[in-house]
Amino acid sequence: MLPAAAFLILFLAYPLGLGVWLSFTDAKIGRPGVFIGIENYEWLWDDTVFWLSVFNTLLYTIVASIVKFAVGLYLALLLNENLPFKAMLRAIVLIPFIVPTVLSAIAFWWIYDAQFSIISWSLRHLGLITGNIDFLGDIWHARWAVIFANIWRGVPFVAITLLAGLQTVSPRSMKPPPSMRYALADFPPYHLPAADADYRRRYDVLGFVHLHRLPADLGADTRRPGECHATNGDAVVSARYSGGQLGEGAAISTAMIPFLLAAILLSWFGLQRRKWQQGEAND
Numbered sequence: 001m002l003p004a005a006a007f008l009i010l011f012l013a014y015p016l017g018l019g020v021w022l023s024f025t026d027a028k029i030g031r032p033g034v035f036i037g038i039e040n041y042e043w044l045w046d047d048t049v050f051w052l053s054v055f056n057t058l059l060y061t062i063v064a065s066i067v068k069f070a071v072g073l074y075l076a077l078l079l080n081e082n083l084p085f086k087a088m089l090r091a092i093v094l095i096p097f098i099v100p101t102v103l104s105a106i107a108f109w110w111i112y113d114a115q116f117s118i119i120s121w122s123l124r125h126l127g128l129i130t131g132n133i134d135f136l137g138d139i140w141h142a143r144w145a146v147i148f149a150n151i152w153r154g155v156p157f158v159a160i161t162l163l164a165g166l167q168t169v170s171p172r173s174m175k176p177p178p179s180m181r182y183a184l185a186d187f188p189p190y191h192l193p194a195a196d197a198d199y200r201r202r203y204d205v206l207g208f209v210h211l212h213r214l215p216a217d218l219g220a221d222t223r224r225p226g227e228c229h230a231t232n233g234d235a236v237v238s239a240r241y242s243g244g245q246l247g248e249g250a251a252i253s254t255a256m257i258p259f260l261l262a263a264i265l266l267s268w269f270g271l272q273r274r275k276w277q278q279g280e281a282n283d
Contacts, residue, residue: 022250029244040251050252057256059143064150071151072158079159080166090160097156108149112136 023040027033044050079090096104111118112135120132135145 019250020254022247023254025247027246027250029246033247036247040248041255043248044251044255050255053252054255056143058259060147060150064147064154067147067151068154068158071155073162075155075159076162076166079163090163093159094156096153097160099153101153104149104153108145112145 022033024035024037025033026036026039075093079086079093083089110116114132114134114137117132117135119135120129123129124132134141136142
């Protein structure tokens with residue numbers, strides 16, 4: 001226990017505590033700064049760029065997490081069946097995840113390029129549009145473009161993780177309950193499993209892990225945080241750390257802690273509710 005505790009304190013607790021302390025100071029690069037109370041947070045409260053980054057972060061995280069879970073779960077159920085070339089299919093599914101992030105960013109930067117986009121080129125030749133789509137210049141186009149890029153990269157990880165969990169689920173629990181069998185009679189044989197409590201706990205924990213990974217960058221483009229698709233991490237790096245304002249940057253970072261605590265409580269209450277429904281004792 002001692003080595004693990006030392007590791008957690010050194011690499012998790014200490015950086016978090018230092019970040020919280022810095023958020024209450026006017027620290028800059030080259031000098032430690034002095035305590036100024038909640039002045040940084042008062043500045044954030046009135047900063048429209050900060051609230052824009054919060055909105056983009058929540059939109060990015062929630063939409064990407066839901067879609068990754070839905071598509072990843074379907075792929076996991078599909079790959080859990082006895083399919084020909086199953087090992088090869090599993091390896092192919094992992095390709096987006098194992099491609100280096102830099103290469104993925106460059107590829108999507110080209111795919112979304114206002115002049116040379118392969119998507120715009122294809123749609124023009126099909127006669128569906130008359131001009132190129134400005135994916136990264138329009139506010140909502142940019143938001144959905146970077147969300148799709150994250151989904152493409154994250155689905156394999158979710159699929160393989162859920163597939164690993166499915167290996168421990170009894171085949172009998174994969175069958176739908178009698179009340180659903182007639183409704184699913186015409187549906188393909190990849191039903192959502194009526195999994196046991198352990199599997200559902202894994203599902204909840206994995207959901208929280210993906211939900212709390214608020215993105216520090218969007219990969220497809222790098223613009224000023226005041227622009228349409230900046231997230232909380234972009235605001236920290238671009239708006240404050242690059243300008244040497246460590247205190248303000250730390251305040252931006254720690255301002256997301258309430259959202260993480262809300263996600264933790266939501267996950268915990270969900271697990272406790274399922275335990276109560278199954279007659280288990282609370283931990």
